[in-house]
Amino acid sequence: MDFLIFKAPMLMVQxxxxxxxxxxxxxxxxxxxxxxxxxxxxxxxxxxxxVILGGYIAYTIYLWGIHPAWGVIISPIIMxxxxxxxxxxxINKVVDRDLFISILATFxxxxxxxxxxxxxxxxxxxxxQSEYGTTMLFDNSVTLPNSKIFSAFISVxxxxxxxxxxxxxKLGRAIRATAQNARAAKILGVDTEKVYAATFGINAAxxxxxxxxxxxxxxxxxxxxxxxxxxxxxxxxxxxLGNLPAVAVSxxxxxxFEEFADYILGTEFRIGAVFLLLVLILVYRRFKLSRKxxxxx
Amino acid sequence: MNKIAKLFVTFISAITLxxxxxxxxxxxxxxxxxxxGSAISLTGKYSSNGVHTQNGYNMAVERINKMGGVEVxxxxxxxxxxxxxxxxxxxxxxxxxxxLIKQDGVHYMxxxxxxxxxxxxxxxxxxxxxxxxxxxxxxxxxxxxxYKYLFAVxxxxxQYLEVAIDLAVExxxxxxxxIAQAFEQDAFSQDVRLGILDAAKRTGSExxxxxxxxxxxxxxxxxxxxxxxxxxxxxxxxxxxxxALTAIRQISEMKVDVPMLAMTHCDAAKxxxxxxxxxxxxxxxxxxxxxxxxxxxxxxxxxxxxxDFQKEFGYDPPYQSAESSAALLVFKDAFERANSFxxxxxxxxxxxxxxxxxYGNIKFGPGGQNVAKPMILFQVRCKGDDCENRVVAxxxxxxxxxxxxxxxxxxxx
Numbered sequence: 080m081d082f083l084i085f086k087a088p089m090l091m092v093q094x095x096x097x098x099x100x101x102x103x104x105x106x107x108x109x110x111x112x113x114x115x116x117x118x119x120x121x122x123x124x125x126x127x128x129x130v131i132l133g134g135y136i137a138y139t140i141y142l143w144g145i146h147p148a149w150g151v152i153i154s155p156i157i158m159x160x161x162x163x164x165x166x167x168x169x170i171n172k173v174v175d176r177d178l179f180i181s182i183l184a185t186f187x188x189x190x191x192x193x194x195x196x197x198x199x200x201x202x203x204x205x206x207x208q209s210e211y212g213t214t215m216l217f218d219n220s221v222t223l224p225n226s227k228i229f230s231a232f233i234s235v236x237x238x239x240x241x242x243x244x245x246x247x248x249k250l251g252r253a254i255r256a257t258a259q260n261a262r263a264a265k266i267l268g269v270d271t272e273k274v275y276a277a278t279f280g281i282n283a284a285x286x287x288x289x290x291x292x293x294x295x296x297x298x299x300x301x302x303x304x305x306x307x308x309x310x311x312x313x314x315x316x317x318x319x320l321g322n323l324p325a326v327a328v329s330x331x332x333x334x335x336f337e338e339f340a341d342y343i344l345g346t347e348f349r350i351g352a353v354f355l356l357l358v359l360i361l362v363y364r365r366f367k368l369s370r371k372x373x374x375x376x
Numbered sequence: 377m378n379k380i381a382k383l384f385v386t387f388i389s390a391i392t393l394x395x396x397x398x399x400x401x402x403x404x405x406x407x408x409x410x411x412x413g414s415a416i417s418l419t420g421k422y423s424s425n426g427v428h429t430q431n432g433y434n435m436a437v438e439r440i441n442k443m444g445g446v447e448v449x450x451x452x453x454x455x456x457x458x459x460x461x462x463x464x465x466x467x468x469x470x471x472x473x474x475x476l477i478k479q480d481g482v483h484y485m486x487x488x489x490x491x492x493x494x495x496x497x498x499x500x501x502x503x504x505x506x507x508x509x510x511x512x513x514x515x516x517x518x519x520x521x522x523y524k525y526l527f528a529v530x531x532x533x534x535q536y537l538e539v540a541i542d543l544a545v546e547x548x549x550x551x552x553x554x555i556a557q558a559f560e561q562d563a564f565s566q567d568v569r570l571g572i573l574d575a576a577k578r579t580g581s582e583x584x585x586x587x588x589x590x591x592x593x594x595x596x597x598x599x600x601x602x603x604x605x606x607x608x609x610x611x612x613x614x615x616x617x618x619x620a621l622t623a624i625r626q627i628s629e630m631k632v633d634v635p636m637l638a639m640t641h642c643d644a645a646k647x648x649x650x651x652x653x654x655x656x657x658x659x660x661x662x663x664x665x666x667x668x669x670x671x672x673x674x675x676x677x678x679x680x681x682x683x684d685f686q687k688e689f690g691y692d693p694p695y696q697s698a699e700s701s702a703a704l705l706v707f708k709d710a711f712e713r714a715n716s717f718x719x720x721x722x723x724x725x726x727x728x729x730x731x732x733x734x735y736g737n738i739k740f741g742p743g744g745q746n747v748a749k750p751m752i753l754f755q756v757r758c759k760g761d762d763c764e765n766r767v768v769a770x771x772x773x774x775x776x777x778x779x780x781x782x783x784x785x786x787x788x789x
Contacts, residue, residue, distance in 0.1 A: 087605045097597045194419070202423040204617040206625055206650055213629055220604075224629035297594040298621050302421045306592035341598035347561065347588035349598075 089220040094338040100227045102334025106327045107234040109314035111285035117320035118258040118278045119174050121181040125189040127304030129283050133158050133290025134299045135200050138207045147207035150291030151233050155284035162283025166276040196301035209295040230292035237288055313357050405717050409456040413482030415472035417489050420464025425696050426489045431689050432700025439674050446711045466496035473500040483719055491515030491564045498526050507723045509706050511699040516567040519743030526744040527726050529702045533564050534571030535751050536661040540638035541575035543769050544610040547780050552580035556608035558587040558599045560615030568614045589615055600632050610636040617645035628654035635781030643694050648756045648763035656758045657782040661751050664695040664735050668773050675734040702735035
């Protein structure tokens, strides 16, 4: 039973594709986190809950009889304003405080969001049906849900669009300038307040897209946000801030690693293996850092 | 400002005082009322099932009171329940149990929703020697701790899917089968798993996949890919509603062909409503189904209960409601046989319970679990997009034939 994956090579193809497709989706969430972490120096514990809220928006339009895939357009629009409002209401008060305050504040937001979603949408686990069917490869031995392919495709599309927007647009330049040096940007006439609000809004919008995709690929429940926060946190830790290609690679890499850990170590060690990897990476980073310091001395 | 603050403080203290004197006036039996206490999940992650539980309790209280109440020493009493919201939080539930017993003077408890919360409350009720009849904690570990004041009207978790293995073996001509199983890593699902291990040993079956899914389970693709590769005779899944919904979603999307699929929590997950035709042929373990032929004089039959419940609350009763209603019937029966409000007399009467309710036969084993009622299996069957659950096992109550094997996805429309 052990190492089934080596006996059936098709499983390896299946595991790789599953891991990569899911990894891309997680990378999108992580990118939002990296963006506002980099710009505002805030670790958003409510990230996963924003994702789930985005999912519920898609689920709501699905209940109205609209295809849930439209959620990838409607949900980010609504979520952008949710993010903007959240910034004006809470985040602007913690943005230049230390990290602990912001973690505490976003943790509070996470709890409020969970309870609100529970109140509005109920505690039942829900799914939206895309009816996209399945792609079968290699004589039906590898099956890929089209909804997963769709969500990976949409994630990539939005990620590319965002990169271009960041490079070309005025707001994008302002965001990048603020990330590099907020004070200097302010002196040069950048309205950093607006930049922060927009950044938080963009992050929430990215969560909205991811949520809509999750509603058709996985399941929704008011209290499942935290795993998404943790996952994107790990991806960002591995990739570093403000480096989109690294976030994408690290997202896919973690997805792959997790799938293979499932086959080789067993399902129960799947999450544990990812955490172990995280610890190793952090230790390695620390090690590298201490070497550097010695060198500087 | 200061004045207002003072006024406010006085006001609050007055209210608190009033509340305290009000609540402490409750006792085990107040006037013509027998007061029961329950911590229940009205908010938080169990809130939907918590409400089903509460509705079940309330429905039974109303019915019993309307039909003459409880007769003890020639006098008629009515039931009344004090509820507190435990926020789906075990710690809170234990605190509230303590509060119900110490502050509100409750001497008889009804259980909360879920095994986890029942586990949190049981040590408290045990400490104060308060009889608790619970209807929603099925975990096996509740019944192995030697609790003397805990009584459960439902079948323990390890029995949930044993029937399914028996059925698979029966279909295989009495020979052992190959089982693939995936269980969430929580107390309940792991108990279900233990039951399957027992059943496998008993029937000479072989477990070829034994995956433990993480609690934050949202993806079973790896497990299902393995299932596709090894082709078991039966796939067993348990991971609460999330597990059931994820399993059907991914089994249908990945076109996993298994001859038999058995799981838990289908009705709580509204499986056939959310997944429609894709959920067809899934076997689901259930404590109760309205079509079973059990009867009692308060609710009549299961069908009648379902009709009355529908009228009262506007939805079809899930088994969580039915078993909760049954808990009240058990209490009534015990009070009348004890013919006393002495806690230990009531407890002893509970031990000797042997009765039939619309929900099923009830007789408590040495650990407090109900040993008189088997679990049932229903199968989701669809006509077009309209799906319903039909009882297929055990054969005594089966209203329909068990459809086996499940047709391949390529043959399903």
